[in-house]
Amino acid sequence: MRELELNELRALAIGAGVLGTGGGNHPHLELLCAQSDYRRGRRVRLMAADELADDARVAVVCIMGAPMVTKERLPEPQSICRAVRLMEAHTGRPFDAVMSIEIGGENAFFAMLVGMELGLPVIDADTMGRAFPEAQMASFAIRGLPVAPFAIADIRDNEILIVKAECATRVERIGRQVVVELGSIAGTCTAPRSGADVKAHAILGSVSRAIAIGQAIEAARTAGSDPVKALIEKVGAALLFTGTVKDVSRRTIGGFVRGQVVITGSADDKGHELTIEFQNEFSVARRDGRLMASVPDLVSVLDEENAEAIGAEVIRYGQRVVVVALAADPIMRSAEGLCVVGPRAFGYDFDFCPFEELAR
Amino acid sequence: MRELELNELRALAIGAGVLGTGGGNHPHLELLCAQSDYRRGRRVRLMAADELADDARVAVVCIMGAPMVTKERLPEPQSICRAVRLMEAHTGRPFDAVMSIEIGGENAFFAMLVGMELGLPVIDADTMGRAFPEAQMASFAIRGLPVAPFAIADIRDNEILIVKAECATRVERIGRQVVVELGSIAGTCTAPRSGADVKAHAILGSVSRAIAIGQAIEAARTAGSDPVKALIEKVGAALLFTGTVKDVSRRTIGGFVRGQVVITGSADDKGHELTIEFQNEFSVARRDGRLMASVPDLVSVLDEENAEAIGAEVIRYGQRVVVVALAADPIMRSAEGLCVVGPRAFGYDFDFCPFEELAR
Numbered sequence: 001m002r003e004l005e006l007n008e009l010r011a012l013a014i015g016a017g018v019l020g021t022g023g024g025n026h027p028h029l030e031l032l033c034a035q036s037d038y039r040r041g042r043r044v045r046l047m048a049a050d051e052l053a054d055d056a057r058v059a060v061v062c063i064m065g066a067p068m069v070t071k072e073r074l075p076e077p078q079s080i081c082r083a084v085r086l087m088e089a090h091t092g093r094p095f096d097a098v099m100s101i102e103i104g105g106e107n108a109f110f111a112m113l114v115g116m117e118l119g120l121p122v123i124d125a126d127t128m129g130r131a132f133p134e135a136q137m138a139s140f141a142i143r144g145l146p147v148a149p150f151a152i153a154d155i156r157d158n159e160i161l162i163v164k165a166e167c168a169t170r171v172e173r174i175g176r177q178v179v180v181e182l183g184s185i186a187g188t189c190t191a192p193r194s195g196a197d198v199k200a201h202a203i204l205g206s207v208s209r210a211i212a213i214g215q216a217i218e219a220a221r222t223a224g225s226d227p228v229k230a231l232i233e234k235v236g237a238a239l240l241f242t243g244t245v246k247d248v249s250r251r252t253i254g255g256f257v258r259g260q261v262v263i264t265g266s267a268d269d270k271g272h273e274l275t276i277e278f279q280n281e282f283s284v285a286r287r288d289g290r291l292m293a294s295v296p297d298l299v300s301v302l303d304e305e306n307a308e309a310i311g312a313e314v315i316r317y318g319q320r321v322v323v324v325a326l327a328a329d330p331i332m333r334s335a336e337g338l339c340v341v342g343p344r345a346f347g348y349d350f351d352f353c354p355f356e357e358l359a360r
Numbered sequence: 361m362r363e364l365e366l367n368e369l370r371a372l373a374i375g376a377g378v379l380g381t382g383g384g385n386h387p388h389l390e391l392l393c394a395q396s397d398y399r400r401g402r403r404v405r406l407m408a409a410d411e412l413a414d415d416a417r418v419a420v421v422c423i424m425g426a427p428m429v430t431k432e433r434l435p436e437p438q439s440i441c442r443a444v445r446l447m448e449a450h451t452g453r454p455f456d457a458v459m460s461i462e463i464g465g466e467n468a469f470f471a472m473l474v475g476m477e478l479g480l481p482v483i484d485a486d487t488m489g490r491a492f493p494e495a496q497m498a499s500f501a502i503r504g505l506p507v508a509p510f511a512i513a514d515i516r517d518n519e520i521l522i523v524k525a526e527c528a529t530r531v532e533r534i535g536r537q538v539v540v541e542l543g544s545i546a547g548t549c550t551a552p553r554s555g556a557d558v559k560a561h562a563i564l565g566s567v568s569r570a571i572a573i574g575q576a577i578e579a580a581r582t583a584g585s586d587p588v589k590a591l592i593e594k595v596g597a598a599l600l601f602t603g604t605v606k607d608v609s610r611r612t613i614g615g616f617v618r619g620q621v622v623i624t625g626s627a628d629d630k631g632h633e634l635t636i637e638f639q640n641e642f643s644v645a646r647r648d649g650r651l652m653a654s655v656p657d658l659v660s661v662l663d664e665e666n667a668e669a670i671g672a673e674v675i676r677y678g679q680r681v682v683v684v685a686l687a688a689d690p691i692m693r694s695a696e697g698l699c700v701v702g703p704r705a706f707g708y709d710f711d712f713c714p715f716e717e718l719a720r
Contacts, residue, residue: 156526157524157525158522158524158525158526158530158534159523159524159525160520160521160523160534161520161521161523162519163446163519163520163521164517164518165517165518165519166518170541173541174518174520174541174542177537177538178534178537178538180537181533181534181537182534
């Protein structure tokens with residue numbers, strides 16, 4: 001267990017942006033909140049999963065809703081804290097720690113804010129290793145642990161418990177309907193996980209990984225060297241494409257943002273075109289029609305200059321970008337994982353192939 | 361407390377149809393279920409509210425969803441029973457009796473089926489004195505009792521608790537979204553009511569009233585006299601119009617059936633026209649454009665021959681009908697009631713006037 005330093009928060013925001021793969025919302029406002037907490041003397045206590053007792057109780061938390069709403073209403077951890085308290089009341093047992101359902105995007109920060117608010121350590125782990133749009137796309141659910149009971153709360157006086165559900169996808173769907181009714185934003189707490197479950201089925205070390213990504217990018221910026229190159233060399237990202245955004249089509253369907261980005265190549269990619277489809281997150285990248293990377297692998301679009309991640313909701317014509325790929329966690333690339341987060345789970349008619357094999 | 365006799369079930373079905381005011385679904389299939397239970401030796405024990413101890417716990421139950429679904433899937437009380445058990449587990453206290461949220465339509469019968477399934481008496485009362493489309497349109501909510509906690513369960517393995525809500529309407533809206541996700545049908549159990557609450561705030565004697573309506577109609581049918589006339593003379597219904605259905609426009613919007621019926625007059629109404637608008641239930645009746653009756657008063661359309669109630673979902677061109685009005689319960693006609701169930705609550709730009717005053 002160690003306290004995160006103030007400058008690690010900024011690195012975490014950069015790294016969570018990259019791991020957000022276009023979705024999950026850039027945690028800019030959440031970073032400001034966390035910095036404000038630090039000025040008030042609060043600290044994030046980051047705890048490795050192997051420090052957890054096997055019977056410890058971990059609250060897996062997130063903000064569920066439409067990303068744009070979190071830009072209209074300032075972020076607050078209270079709704080998640082209420083969901084955590086609701087789960088404690090329902091199960092009759094307190095939690096020992098919190099962790100985020102996803103390390104990508106703003107939810108990486110909400111776990112920190114909730115940990116500071118409740119005085120609980122934050123586990124250095126998540127359940128996606130990136131951002132995904134739906135609650136069943138989590139390592140615990142992939143490994144067969146029930147998602148229910150599932151607690152939902154908002155900043156008004158609404159508290160909902162999905163006590164039981166026939167499957168993880170039903171929890172997601174019921175939860176999504178409830179959240180839409182609550183104004184498309186609410187705090188949630190998934191079924192309590194034991195320390196043993198976290199150690200066996202979570203994606204471990206992902207907070208540290210996000211911080212390392214941010215630190216590599218920041219160090220290159222400070223040194224005046226290429227931050228994208230630093231990302232490739234230090235974190236193992238693969239360069240997919242360099243170019244300029246030529247076209248974006250985007251529509252909101254059923255609470256999700258869907259569409260595609262077309263990028264015209266420059267430098268080594270001059271004369272070529274990259275198309276990226278997105279379903280909240282970037283899901284599939286094709287170079288001149290040829291598959292380059294797909295879910296569950298991570299496709300991130302970065303500003304060419306400073307390697308800041310660009311979200312699917314804000315990417316626009318004329319931006320000069322670099323597209324990189326990162327390997328998904330082995331849980332996500334496993335057969336059981338691909339059933340839930342592979343291309344077919346996103347409606348594509350092809351099987352997953354790791355991006356490093358596609359590059360050959 | 362007394363056992364309902366087999367022939368009272370049939371009368372109850374007829375009466376619940378009339379009090380359903382076009383909505384709430386005719387309880388034909390539920391009657392068959394109840395008769396089947398009687399053949400298996402089960403009995404409905406009807407209990408007057410004043411027999412309840414002040415601290416008795418009463419489960420207020422109903423099926424929530426789209427009426428048409430209950431015609432596609434055979435009725436079953438199990439989903440409501442699961443909602444009742446869920447509420448008992450949540451509150452830690454068992455129930456002593458059940459009652460229906462509404463006496464109009466099939467929910468009148470579901471309370472009977474649940475009472476037989478759980479071995480609990482059924483209170484001779486409801487919270488609407490008719491059928492209404494939404495959960496907050498109930499006497500307990502009108503009197504300010506919270507609707508949450510509110511339990512929802514289906515026949516699969518889904519159980520949802522709205523633990524707290526900012527207001528009764530929010531419970532309705534969250535519940536409606538959940539029920540739509542569950543296939544537009546689920547069993548529900550409202551916040552437990554004490555015996556004292558039931559005595560003070562429920563609409564008392566409504567099961568007996570429905571049976572009396574059914575018995576008056578059945579007796580006239582058997583005697584070969586006019587059942588509509590019996591309804592008017594014995595139950596205090598007022599004749600609004602006699603005629604033939606000339607036109608029906610009907611559409612499903614946001615989970616509700618809306619539209620209007622145009623009836624061309626015959627007999628004393630020859631040369632005149634009655635228009636009835638409906639929002640699940642018949643809400644407003646106008647004769648040649650002049651207001652005759654509106655919510656919360658009851659407008660029922662009956663078959664001219666046998667006085668069987670005709671629902672808004674099944675009424676069709678060419679039917680020869682009689683339209684009657686019945687006075688709403690004083691709770692519904694009170695100032696606090698009209699805020700929730702008056703014309704303005706249904707989107708009309710006029711104030712309520714009792715149908716008997718409009719007739720002058």
